Amino acid sequence: MLKDTRDRMGKLWAEGLRKRHAHMLGPKQVDYFTDLSQTAGVKNIKPVMTKLHNESSKCFNENLLHFREDNFAILDDETFVKLN
Numbered sequence: 001m002l003k004d005t006r007d008r009m010g011k012l013w014a015e016g017l018r019k020r021h022a023h024m025l026g027p028k029q030v031d032y033f034t035d036l037s038q039t040a041g042v043k044n045i046k047p048v049m050t051k052l053h054n055e056s057s058k059c060f061n062e063n064l065l066h067f068r069e070d071n072f073a074i075l076d077d078e079t080f081v082k083l084n
Contacts, residue, residue, distance in 0.1 A: 004039070008032075027054055046077040055082070 012022060025032055030050045037044040052072060059067040071083040 001039070004035075008035075026057070029053065048074055048076070048078055048080050051078075052080050055080070 009022060013019070017024075030047075033045050033050065052074070055072070056067070056070070059070050069084070072080050073083055074080045
């Protein structure tokens, strides 16, 4: 597992990510969660959760003062809608 971590981090550094930003995977988080769930032998998170996180991050970047007011509804394992 330590080797896996080192390999993954090496790829991030090679892509130009700084060590202090290692937790900021953005859209690549789905690959991380898939790899993690396969390694652990557990079910992966639903795709809607990754999509919702990406949308929430976008809202944070575009509307820092009011992004916390955003409301979403999860419709199924793949789909969510923004309510406001």
